[in-house]
Amino acid sequence: MLRRYSAWLRTLLCGFLLVVGLDAAAMWTRLSDSELLERSDLVLTGTLIGQSSVRVAGEDLFLAVIKVDAVFKGAADLSVVFLVLPAPERPISSTDLQYRVGQSGLWFLRQRSAGERGLFLADHPQRFIPSEKASSRIEALRKARSN
Amino acid sequence: MKIRQIVAATLLVGGALAATSASAFVLGPTSPGKWGPPAFGTGASVTYSFMPTGTSCAAEGVGCTFTALADFMPVGYLSAIDAALAAWSSVANLTFTLVADDGSAFNAPGTAGDFRFGGHFFDGQFGVLAHGYFPPNNGNTAAGDMHYDTADFWKVGFGGDPNAFDIFQVTAHEIGHALGLGHTAVPNSLMNPFYTEAFSGPQADDIAGMQFIYGRAPVHGVPEPGAAALLALAGAALGVFGRRRRAAAV
Numbered sequence: 001m002l003r004r005y006s007a008w009l010r011t012l013l014c015g016f017l018l019v020v021g022l023d024a025a026a027m028w029t030r031l032s033d034s035e036l037l038e039r040s041d042l043v044l045t046g047t048l049i050g051q052s053s054v055r056v057a058g059e060d061l062f063l064a065v066i067k068v069d070a071v072f073k074g075a076a077d078l079s080v081v082f083l084v085l086p087a088p089e090r091p092i093s094s095t096d097l098q099y100r101v102g103q104s105g106l107w108f109l110r111q112r113s114a115g116e117r118g119l120f121l122a123d124h125p126q127r128f129i130p131s132e133k134a135s136s137r138i139e140a141l142r143k144a145r146s147n
Numbered sequence: 148m149k150i151r152q153i154v155a156a157t158l159l160v161g162g163a164l165a166a167t168s169a170s171a172f173v174l175g176p177t178s179p180g181k182w183g184p185p186a187f188g189t190g191a192s193v194t195y196s197f198m199p200t201g202t203s204c205a206a207e208g209v210g211c212t213f214t215a216l217a218d219f220m221p222v223g224y225l226s227a228i229d230a231a232l233a234a235w236s237s238v239a240n241l242t243f244t245l246v247a248d249d250g251s252a253f254n255a256p257g258t259a260g261d262f263r264f265g266g267h268f269f270d271g272q273f274g275v276l277a278h279g280y281f282p283p284n285n286g287n288t289a290a291g292d293m294h295y296d297t298a299d300f301w302k303v304g305f306g307g308d309p310n311a312f313d314i315f316q317v318t319a320h321e322i323g324h325a326l327g328l329g330h331t332a333v334p335n336s337l338m339n340p341f342y343t344e345a346f347s348g349p350q351a352d353d354i355a356g357m358q359f360i361y362g363r364a365p366v367h368g369v370p371e372p373g374a375a376a377l378l379a380l381a382g383a384a385l386g387v388f389g390r391r392r393r394a395a396a397v
Contacts, residue, residue, distance in 0.1 A: 026278040027320045029312075030341045039274065059209050090206075091254060091286030092176055094324040095269075095278035110270065124274050125340060 026095035031126055033137075040108040040127070042074035042081065042120060045138060047104040051085060056119075062087035063119075064099060066107060072141040074109075084112055084119050095123060106134040106141075172338065172356025173329040175281040180327045181360050182261060182282050182291070188362045190240030193291070193326075195232070196248035196260030203252035204267050204294070206286075213253070213265035214297050220266075223303035224314050228264065231318035234348040235326065238364055239357040254289040262291040262325055269296035272310070276342060277317050279324030293321040305344040312342055319348050327360045328353065 037043065044066075051064040064083040071078055086096040099122065106129040109120035122128050129137060174180055183191025200218050204211040216224055232243045243262075251257020253265075269275040277295040280286070295301070300311035316337075323338050330340045337346075337353045349357065 026324075026340065027276045027317050027342050028340055029273045029276060031273065035273070039271075091280055091289035093278040093280045093289075094321070094330070095275055121270075123270065 026093070028124055028126075031124070036108050036126055037073065039110060040073060041111045042078075042107075042109040043072040043141065044074070044078070044081065044107050044109070045069045045072075045105065045131075045134070046081065046107060048083070048099050048101055050101060051099075053087065060087065061119075064101075072145055081107075081109065082119055083109065084121055097123060097125065097128075099128065103128070103130065105130040105132075106137055171331055171333045171336075172352050172359070173331050174356070174360070175324065175327045175329045177281040177283065177285045177290070177327075179284075180282055182326065183361070187360055190242075190361050190365075192242045192244065193262060194244050194246045194260040195262035195264065195291075196246050198248055198253075198259075198263050198265035199250045202248075202250045202265060203255075204265070205252065206254040206289070207267070207294075211267055213267050213294075216264055216266060216295070218266075219297050220295075220301045220314060221303055224301070227303050227314035228318050231315050231322055231348070234315075234319050235322055235357060236364065238349060238354045239326075239360070240362040240364055241326070241357075251288075253292065254286045256288060259288070260291075262293060262322070264293050264295075266295040266297040268298055269294075271296075271298045273299070276312055277321050279321035281324060281329075282327045291325040293318070293325055305347070313344065316344065316347060317342065323349070323353060323357070326357065328356045331356075 046066040046068045048064050049067045053060065053062050062085045064085050066081045066083055068078050068081055085099065107122060108127045109122055112119045112121050179185035182193050183189055197216060198213045200213065200215040202213040204213050235241055236243060246260045248259040248263060249257050251259060275296055276299055277293060279293045280289045280291060283290045300308060301314050302308055302311035303314055305313055320337050328338050331338045331352060333339060333352045335346060335350055337349050
Protein backbone atom coordinates (compact mmCIF):
# COMPACT_ATOMS: atom_id res chain seq x y z
CA MET A 1 0.00 0.00 0.00
CA LEU A 2 2.74 2.41 1.10
CA ARG A 3 4.84 1.50 -1.92
CA ARG A 4 1.86 2.21 -4.23
CA TYR A 5 1.33 5.71 -2.79
CA SER A 6 5.07 6.42 -3.06
CA ALA A 7 4.97 5.52 -6.75
CA TRP A 8 2.01 7.88 -7.32
CA LEU A 9 3.80 10.63 -5.44
CA ARG A 10 6.95 10.15 -7.49
CA THR A 11 4.94 10.30 -10.74
CA LEU A 12 3.11 13.44 -9.63
CA LEU A 13 6.34 15.13 -8.55
CA CYS A 14 7.96 14.30 -11.90
CA GLY A 15 4.94 15.78 -13.72
CA PHE A 16 5.05 18.87 -11.53
CA LEU A 17 8.76 19.44 -12.16
CA LEU A 18 8.20 18.95 -15.90
CA VAL A 19 5.48 21.62 -15.98
CA VAL A 20 7.45 24.07 -13.81
CA GLY A 21 10.59 23.49 -15.87
CA LEU A 22 8.99 24.63 -19.13
CA ASP A 23 10.16 28.21 -18.63
CA ALA A 24 11.96 29.37 -21.80
CA ALA A 25 13.22 32.75 -21.94
CA ALA A 26 11.45 38.66 -27.08
CA MET A 27 9.42 37.48 -29.57
CA TRP A 28 10.91 35.27 -32.26
CA THR A 29 9.71 33.95 -35.60
CA ARG A 30 9.52 30.19 -35.88
CA LEU A 31 12.06 28.97 -38.45
CA SER A 32 11.65 25.93 -40.69
CA ASP A 33 14.48 23.36 -40.77
CA SER A 34 15.75 24.73 -44.10
CA GLU A 35 15.57 28.36 -42.87
CA LEU A 36 17.44 27.44 -39.71
CA LEU A 37 20.15 25.68 -41.70
CA GLU A 38 20.39 28.56 -44.17
CA ARG A 39 20.63 31.14 -41.39
CA SER A 40 23.33 29.27 -39.49
CA ASP A 41 27.04 29.75 -40.17
CA LEU A 42 28.08 26.70 -38.16
CA VAL A 43 26.05 23.56 -37.45
CA LEU A 44 27.60 21.01 -35.12
CA THR A 45 27.10 18.54 -32.32
CA GLY A 46 28.98 19.29 -29.14
CA THR A 47 29.00 19.86 -25.40
CA LEU A 48 29.25 23.11 -23.50
CA ILE A 49 32.29 22.51 -21.30
CA GLY A 50 32.88 25.88 -19.62
CA GLN A 51 32.03 29.57 -19.47
CA SER A 52 33.84 32.66 -18.28
CA SER A 53 34.05 36.47 -18.50
CA VAL A 54 36.84 37.64 -20.79
CA ARG A 55 37.98 40.90 -22.36
CA VAL A 56 38.31 40.71 -26.14
CA ALA A 57 39.51 43.76 -28.13
CA GLY A 58 38.42 46.12 -25.35
CA GLU A 59 35.00 44.50 -24.98
CA ASP A 60 33.88 42.55 -21.93
CA LEU A 61 32.29 39.32 -23.05
CA PHE A 62 30.83 36.29 -21.33
CA LEU A 63 32.01 33.34 -23.40
CA ALA A 64 31.07 29.69 -23.36
CA VAL A 65 33.26 26.99 -24.86
CA ILE A 66 31.69 24.18 -26.87
CA LYS A 67 33.73 21.04 -27.42
CA VAL A 68 32.93 19.97 -30.97
CA ASP A 69 32.05 16.34 -31.82
CA ALA A 70 30.95 16.68 -35.46
CA VAL A 71 30.50 19.58 -37.88
CA PHE A 72 27.67 19.52 -40.44
CA LYS A 73 28.06 23.05 -41.80
CA GLY A 74 31.07 25.37 -41.58
CA ALA A 75 34.77 24.75 -40.95
CA ALA A 76 35.10 20.97 -40.45
CA ASP A 77 38.40 21.06 -38.53
CA LEU A 78 37.11 22.85 -35.44
CA SER A 79 37.68 21.25 -32.06
CA VAL A 80 36.19 24.06 -29.92
CA VAL A 81 33.85 26.97 -30.60
CA PHE A 82 33.30 30.16 -28.62
CA LEU A 83 29.73 31.16 -27.92
CA VAL A 84 28.88 34.69 -26.72
CA LEU A 85 26.31 34.57 -23.90
CA PRO A 86 24.49 37.37 -22.04
CA ALA A 87 26.81 38.50 -19.24
CA PRO A 88 25.39 37.77 -15.79
CA GLU A 89 25.85 41.37 -14.60
CA ARG A 90 24.02 42.87 -17.63
CA PRO A 91 20.36 43.97 -17.40
CA ILE A 92 18.07 41.03 -18.20
CA SER A 93 16.06 41.10 -21.43
CA SER A 94 13.56 38.67 -22.85
CA THR A 95 16.01 37.49 -25.56
CA ASP A 96 18.56 36.26 -23.04
CA LEU A 97 18.95 32.52 -23.49
CA GLN A 98 21.14 30.87 -20.91
CA TYR A 99 23.02 27.65 -21.48
CA ARG A 100 24.57 25.50 -18.80
CA VAL A 101 27.87 23.63 -18.60
CA GLY A 102 27.25 20.02 -19.58
CA GLN A 103 24.51 20.76 -22.12
CA SER A 104 25.10 18.58 -25.12
CA GLY A 105 23.32 18.45 -28.44
CA LEU A 106 22.88 19.96 -31.87
CA TRP A 107 23.88 23.62 -32.24
CA PHE A 108 22.83 25.93 -35.10
CA LEU A 109 25.20 28.85 -34.55
CA ARG A 110 25.40 32.18 -36.28
CA GLN A 111 28.44 34.42 -36.43
CA ARG A 112 28.06 37.42 -34.09
CA SER A 113 29.04 39.87 -36.81
CA ALA A 114 30.17 39.50 -40.40
CA GLY A 115 33.62 40.97 -39.91
CA GLU A 116 34.40 38.98 -36.79
CA ARG A 117 35.46 35.35 -37.02
CA GLY A 118 35.32 32.84 -34.18
CA LEU A 119 32.56 34.31 -32.00
CA PHE A 120 29.12 32.77 -32.37
CA LEU A 121 25.60 33.23 -31.03
CA ALA A 122 22.78 30.83 -30.25
CA ASP A 123 20.21 33.58 -29.65
CA HIS A 124 17.08 31.82 -30.87
CA PRO A 125 15.35 28.96 -29.02
CA GLN A 126 15.65 26.75 -32.12
CA ARG A 127 19.43 27.15 -32.26
CA PHE A 128 20.04 24.43 -29.67
CA ILE A 129 18.43 21.00 -29.56
CA PRO A 130 19.43 18.80 -26.61
CA SER A 131 20.94 15.39 -27.51
CA GLU A 132 17.91 13.42 -26.37
CA LYS A 133 15.67 15.25 -28.87
CA ALA A 134 18.17 15.69 -31.69
CA SER A 135 18.79 12.14 -32.96
CA SER A 136 16.50 12.31 -36.03
CA ARG A 137 17.84 15.77 -37.00
CA ILE A 138 21.47 14.60 -36.60
CA GLU A 139 20.71 11.55 -38.75
CA ALA A 140 19.18 13.78 -41.45
CA LEU A 141 22.20 16.08 -41.38
CA ARG A 142 24.58 13.08 -41.60
CA LYS A 143 22.71 11.79 -44.65
CA ALA A 144 22.73 15.24 -46.25
CA ARG A 145 26.48 15.54 -45.65
CA SER A 146 27.27 12.12 -47.14
CA ASN A 147 25.19 12.82 -50.29
CA MET B 148 0.32 7.59 9.69
CA LYS B 149 2.93 7.55 6.96
CA ILE B 150 0.29 6.65 4.39
CA ARG B 151 -1.81 9.63 5.52
CA GLN B 152 1.17 11.94 5.16
CA ILE B 153 1.88 10.62 1.69
CA VAL B 154 -1.76 11.04 0.66
CA ALA B 155 -1.74 14.63 2.00
CA ALA B 156 1.48 15.38 0.12
CA THR B 157 0.02 13.82 -3.04
CA LEU B 158 -3.07 16.00 -2.73
CA LEU B 159 -0.91 19.09 -2.21
CA VAL B 160 1.21 18.33 -5.27
CA GLY B 161 -1.95 17.52 -7.24
CA GLY B 162 -3.41 20.85 -6.22
CA ALA B 163 -0.27 22.64 -7.25
CA LEU B 164 -0.36 20.81 -10.58
CA ALA B 165 -3.99 21.75 -11.14
CA ALA B 166 -3.22 25.37 -10.27
CA THR B 167 -0.26 25.36 -12.65
CA SER B 168 -2.27 24.04 -15.55
CA ALA B 169 -5.10 26.49 -14.87
CA SER B 170 -2.71 29.48 -14.74
CA ALA B 171 0.50 28.69 -16.56
CA PHE B 172 1.77 32.27 -16.78
CA VAL B 173 5.42 32.70 -15.87
CA LEU B 174 6.83 35.62 -13.92
CA GLY B 175 10.01 37.34 -15.11
CA PRO B 176 13.40 36.72 -13.48
CA THR B 177 13.87 40.10 -11.72
CA SER B 178 12.89 41.09 -8.19
CA PRO B 179 10.48 42.53 -7.19
CA GLY B 180 9.75 42.17 -10.90
CA LYS B 181 7.09 44.88 -11.10
CA TRP B 182 6.56 48.62 -11.28
CA GLY B 183 4.96 50.56 -8.42
CA PRO B 184 4.73 49.11 -4.91
CA PRO B 185 6.63 45.81 -4.64
CA ALA B 186 3.66 43.78 -3.38
CA PHE B 187 1.95 41.63 -6.05
CA GLY B 188 -1.63 42.65 -6.76
CA THR B 189 -0.94 46.38 -6.44
CA GLY B 190 -1.33 48.79 -9.37
CA ALA B 191 1.29 51.03 -10.96
CA SER B 192 1.66 54.22 -13.00
CA VAL B 193 4.29 53.87 -15.70
CA THR B 194 5.73 56.53 -18.02
CA TYR B 195 6.95 55.86 -21.54
CA SER B 196 9.00 57.71 -24.14
CA PHE B 197 10.43 57.31 -27.63
CA MET B 198 14.18 57.39 -28.10
CA PRO B 199 15.48 59.70 -30.82
CA THR B 200 17.69 58.37 -33.61
CA GLY B 201 21.32 58.32 -32.56
CA THR B 202 20.69 57.39 -28.92
CA SER B 203 23.50 55.10 -27.81
CA CYS B 204 22.88 51.43 -27.04
CA ALA B 205 26.59 50.70 -26.57
CA ALA B 206 25.64 48.86 -23.38
CA GLU B 207 24.18 46.18 -25.68
CA GLY B 208 27.13 46.02 -28.03
CA VAL B 209 30.05 48.11 -29.20
CA GLY B 210 28.94 50.75 -31.72
CA CYS B 211 25.21 50.13 -31.23
CA THR B 212 22.93 53.14 -31.81
CA PHE B 213 19.14 53.38 -31.83
CA THR B 214 16.91 54.37 -34.70
CA ALA B 215 13.69 56.16 -33.75
CA LEU B 216 10.60 54.08 -34.51
CA ALA B 217 9.32 56.86 -36.79
CA ASP B 218 12.36 56.30 -39.01
CA PHE B 219 11.73 52.63 -39.84
CA MET B 220 8.11 51.84 -38.96
CA PRO B 221 5.07 52.63 -41.09
CA VAL B 222 2.57 55.43 -40.46
CA GLY B 223 0.20 54.33 -37.71
CA TYR B 224 2.88 52.82 -35.46
CA LEU B 225 2.03 55.25 -32.64
CA SER B 226 -1.63 54.20 -32.63
CA ALA B 227 -0.54 50.54 -32.60
CA ILE B 228 1.70 51.16 -29.57
CA ASP B 229 -1.05 53.12 -27.79
CA ALA B 230 -3.44 50.24 -28.48
CA ALA B 231 -0.93 47.75 -27.07
CA LEU B 232 -0.57 49.82 -23.87
CA ALA B 233 -4.37 50.10 -23.64
CA ALA B 234 -4.75 46.34 -24.11
CA TRP B 235 -2.93 45.86 -20.80
CA SER B 236 -4.33 48.86 -18.89
CA SER B 237 -7.87 47.73 -19.74
CA VAL B 238 -7.38 44.46 -17.85
CA ALA B 239 -4.90 45.30 -15.06
CA ASN B 240 -4.49 48.18 -12.64
CA LEU B 241 -2.03 50.12 -14.81
CA THR B 242 -1.85 53.66 -16.17
CA PHE B 243 0.57 54.81 -18.85
CA THR B 244 1.71 58.41 -19.47
CA LEU B 245 3.77 59.65 -22.41
CA VAL B 246 6.78 61.80 -21.45
CA ALA B 247 9.67 63.42 -23.33
CA ASP B 248 12.94 61.55 -23.93
CA ASP B 249 16.26 63.39 -23.63
CA GLY B 250 18.18 60.83 -25.69
CA SER B 251 20.40 59.70 -22.86
CA ALA B 252 22.18 56.43 -23.55
CA PHE B 253 20.47 53.11 -22.90
CA ASN B 254 20.82 52.07 -19.24
CA ALA B 255 22.35 55.47 -18.31
CA PRO B 256 20.71 58.05 -16.04
CA GLY B 257 18.68 60.75 -17.78
CA THR B 258 15.21 62.19 -18.26
CA ALA B 259 13.04 59.68 -20.05
CA GLY B 260 10.17 57.27 -19.58
CA ASP B 261 10.21 54.10 -17.51
CA PHE B 262 9.56 52.33 -20.82
CA ARG B 263 11.71 53.54 -23.69
CA PHE B 264 10.95 52.48 -27.26
CA GLY B 265 13.56 52.32 -30.01
CA GLY B 266 15.04 50.13 -32.71
CA HIS B 267 18.43 48.66 -33.51
CA PHE B 268 19.86 45.85 -35.59
CA PHE B 269 19.49 42.38 -34.06
CA ASP B 270 20.00 39.52 -36.50
CA GLY B 271 18.66 40.57 -39.89
CA GLN B 272 15.21 39.71 -41.20
CA PHE B 273 13.21 37.14 -39.14
CA GLY B 274 14.66 35.35 -36.10
CA VAL B 275 14.60 37.89 -33.27
CA LEU B 276 11.88 40.52 -33.77
CA ALA B 277 12.21 42.52 -30.57
CA HIS B 278 13.08 42.25 -26.93
CA GLY B 279 11.91 43.81 -23.71
CA TYR B 280 13.77 44.43 -20.46
CA PHE B 281 12.15 43.09 -17.32
CA PRO B 282 10.98 45.49 -14.56
CA PRO B 283 13.15 46.70 -11.66
CA ASN B 284 15.53 45.82 -10.29
CA ASN B 285 17.22 45.47 -13.64
CA GLY B 286 20.29 47.54 -14.49
CA ASN B 287 20.36 51.31 -13.99
CA THR B 288 17.54 52.49 -16.26
CA ALA B 289 17.25 49.53 -18.65
CA ALA B 290 14.14 48.12 -16.95
CA GLY B 291 11.09 48.42 -19.17
CA ASP B 292 12.92 49.33 -22.37
CA MET B 293 11.73 47.76 -25.62
CA HIS B 294 13.86 47.40 -28.74
CA TYR B 295 12.70 46.32 -32.23
CA ASP B 296 14.84 44.81 -34.97
CA THR B 297 15.34 47.53 -37.61
CA ALA B 298 16.07 44.81 -40.21
CA ASP B 299 12.55 43.37 -39.98
CA PHE B 300 9.54 44.64 -41.90
CA TRP B 301 6.77 46.12 -39.75
CA LYS B 302 3.08 46.56 -40.47
CA VAL B 303 -0.08 47.84 -38.82
CA GLY B 304 -2.66 45.06 -38.63
CA PHE B 305 -2.70 41.36 -39.53
CA GLY B 306 -2.59 39.90 -43.03
CA GLY B 307 -1.00 41.71 -45.95
CA ASP B 308 2.74 41.17 -46.30
CA PRO B 309 3.56 37.71 -44.83
CA ASN B 310 7.17 38.83 -44.25
CA ALA B 311 6.13 41.78 -42.06
CA PHE B 312 5.17 41.74 -38.39
CA ASP B 313 2.27 43.48 -36.69
CA ILE B 314 3.48 46.29 -34.42
CA PHE B 315 0.55 45.92 -32.02
CA GLN B 316 1.05 42.17 -31.49
CA VAL B 317 4.83 42.39 -30.98
CA THR B 318 4.53 45.48 -28.75
CA ALA B 319 1.83 43.91 -26.59
CA HIS B 320 4.13 40.89 -26.12
CA GLU B 321 7.15 43.06 -25.22
CA ILE B 322 5.06 45.20 -22.84
CA GLY B 323 4.15 41.92 -21.15
CA HIS B 324 7.87 41.40 -20.46
CA ALA B 325 8.45 45.05 -19.50
CA LEU B 326 5.66 44.70 -16.93
CA GLY B 327 6.98 41.45 -15.44
CA LEU B 328 5.81 38.41 -17.40
CA GLY B 329 8.23 35.83 -18.77
CA HIS B 330 7.63 33.42 -21.62
CA THR B 331 5.01 30.74 -21.28
CA ALA B 332 4.67 27.38 -23.00
CA VAL B 333 0.89 27.90 -23.37
CA PRO B 334 0.41 27.78 -27.17
CA ASN B 335 -2.44 30.27 -27.60
CA SER B 336 -0.97 32.87 -25.33
CA LEU B 337 0.54 36.26 -26.17
CA MET B 338 3.51 35.48 -23.93
CA ASN B 339 4.42 32.39 -25.96
CA PRO B 340 7.81 33.27 -27.46
CA PHE B 341 6.81 32.82 -31.12
CA TYR B 342 4.98 35.40 -33.27
CA THR B 343 1.49 34.45 -34.40
CA GLU B 344 -1.52 36.10 -36.01
CA ALA B 345 -3.85 33.38 -34.72
CA PHE B 346 -5.21 35.79 -32.11
CA SER B 347 -4.70 39.42 -31.15
CA GLY B 348 -3.33 40.82 -27.88
CA PRO B 349 -3.41 39.38 -24.36
CA GLN B 350 -5.29 36.10 -23.87
CA ALA B 351 -6.77 34.53 -20.72
CA ASP B 352 -3.48 33.21 -19.37
CA ASP B 353 -1.68 36.51 -20.05
CA ILE B 354 -4.45 38.49 -18.37
CA ALA B 355 -4.37 36.17 -15.35
CA GLY B 356 -0.62 36.79 -15.05
CA MET B 357 -0.89 40.56 -15.34
CA GLN B 358 -3.74 40.70 -12.83
CA PHE B 359 -1.67 38.58 -10.45
CA ILE B 360 1.12 41.20 -10.62
CA TYR B 361 -0.92 44.45 -10.69
CA GLY B 362 -4.48 43.53 -9.73
CA ARG B 363 -7.58 44.03 -11.87
CA ALA B 364 -8.29 47.25 -13.75
CA PRO B 365 -10.47 49.52 -11.62
CA VAL B 366 -14.12 49.40 -12.65
CA HIS B 367 -15.53 52.81 -13.48
CA GLY B 368 -19.28 52.16 -12.99
CA VAL B 369 -22.12 54.31 -14.31
CA PRO B 370 -22.79 56.98 -11.63
CA GLU B 371 -25.85 56.14 -9.55
CA PRO B 372 -28.47 58.83 -8.89
CA GLY B 373 -28.68 60.09 -5.32
CA ALA B 374 -31.42 58.93 -2.92
CA ALA B 375 -33.22 62.30 -3.09
CA ALA B 376 -33.31 62.18 -6.88
CA LEU B 377 -34.72 58.64 -6.76
CA LEU B 378 -37.41 59.73 -4.24
CA ALA B 379 -38.37 62.72 -6.40
CA LEU B 380 -38.59 60.47 -9.47
CA ALA B 381 -40.80 57.97 -7.61
CA GLY B 382 -43.02 60.81 -6.34
CA ALA B 383 -43.44 62.22 -9.84
CA ALA B 384 -44.27 58.78 -11.23
CA LEU B 385 -46.88 58.21 -8.49
CA GLY B 386 -48.36 61.65 -9.15
CA VAL B 387 -48.72 60.97 -12.87
CA PHE B 388 -50.14 57.50 -12.20
CA GLY B 389 -52.68 58.92 -9.64
CA ARG B 390 -53.79 61.70 -12.00
CA ARG B 391 -54.37 59.19 -14.83
CA ARG B 392 -56.43 56.95 -12.48
CA ARG B 393 -58.55 59.89 -11.33
CA ALA B 394 -59.05 60.99 -14.94
CA ALA B 395 -60.11 57.45 -15.89
CA ALA B 396 -62.59 57.31 -12.94
CA VAL B 397 -64.24 60.61 -14.08
